[in-house]
Amino acid sequence: MKIVIPGGSGQVGGMLARAFGARGGEVVVLSRAPAARPWRVVAWDAETLGDWRHEIDGADVVINLAGRSVDCRYTNENRRAIMHSRVASTRVVGQAIAAAVRAPRVWLQMSTATIYAHRYDAPNDEATGVIGGKEAGAPSSWRFSIDVATAWEQAVDAAATPQTRRVKLRSAMVMSPDPGGVFSVLSRLVRFGLGGRAGDGRQFMSFIHHRDFIRAMEFLIGREDLDGAVNLAAPNPIPNAEFMRELCRAWGMPFGLPATRVMLEIGAFFLRTETELVLKSRRVVPARLLDAGFDFEFPSWGPAAGDLCRAWRANRLQAGRQPAGRSGG
Numbered sequence: 001m002k003i004v005i006p007g008g009s010g011q012v013g014g015m016l017a018r019a020f021g022a023r024g025g026e027v028v029v030l031s032r033a034p035a036a037r038p039w040r041v042v043a044w045d046a047e048t049l050g051d052w053r054h055e056i057d058g059a060d061v062v063i064n065l066a067g068r069s070v071d072c073r074y075t076n077e078n079r080r081a082i083m084h085s086r087v088a089s090t091r092v093v094g095q096a097i098a099a100a101v102r103a104p105r106v107w108l109q110m111s112t113a114t115i116y117a118h119r120y121d122a123p124n125d126e127a128t129g130v131i132g133g134k135e136a137g138a139p140s141s142w143r144f145s146i147d148v149a150t151a152w153e154q155a156v157d158a159a160a161t162p163q164t165r166r167v168k169l170r171s172a173m174v175m176s177p178d179p180g181g182v183f184s185v186l187s188r189l190v191r192f193g194l195g196g197r198a199g200d201g202r203q204f205m206s207f208i209h210h211r212d213f214i215r216a217m218e219f220l221i222g223r224e225d226l227d228g229a230v231n232l233a234a235p236n237p238i239p240n241a242e243f244m245r246e247l248c249r250a251w252g253m254p255f256g257l258p259a260t261r262v263m264l265e266i267g268a269f270f271l272r273t274e275t276e277l278v279l280k281s282r283r284v285v286p287a288r289l290l291d292a293g294f295d296f297e298f299p300s301w302g303p304a305a306g307d308l309c310r311a312w313r314a315n316r317l318q319a320g321r322q323p324a325g326r327s328g329g
Contacts, residue, residue, distance in 0.1 A: 007066025
């Protein structure tokens, strides 16, 4: 099976490339900055059709992850870059699939669980979930993320790919022990004693363990009856205060200092990011995956956090045993 991963040079892309490669798949990553990897990497600009399109012609699966990181301040320049990177890359992937003589069987397109409303009252599933942007109590600045997610998905829907099944992956935070991800950032706070609740701690945290994320991707590839929006999230989201308490417990930390909303705003300013990433209530459940029979290995955060901490420690131990001049990755 040939899998092409546009925008696959980041943490999630590397995780998927390793997993599919280990299972014997032919993996090709499309990247704007090609570098040596255990899999093949092909250059593209994420905007225009080029020679890279021949990789998609005849491929079995396309997993598009392309898009500028949202972990930044939402300046006008960054807003334009975030929106353009997602819409333009999705549009050109659709054009490549439409032009293929042998079109891929399935196109898995990254989206985000942030598309749903900030709410505490009920979970958001694919059928009854409320799309955000108009909810009371949410800062107007949060509307931008909704606009990005909506435009992203509209670009998929507009593609003329009748031979290719399309799945929009409304993913929660993917928790992996690899450096540089969300789990790494949160764990660093915990280990420095700063793992308390964020704000009032009522906001729900949705997540998916990296092994469940990979298994869900494989599940979706094999299920010809599943298309459209699919939530990639563990079925038991919990409030931030409980989420951080479980993470502290997994690290063996007796407590974590809480951060008020004002403290978070100041910290976000100096870290060049946005408080939306930690203050928005993302109560997302994977109804379609569950209804289709997908079995989560880590449906709840406590066991997932414990497993991730053990894997993080094991990775650090292995890296420490590497001879000088070699990396553990």
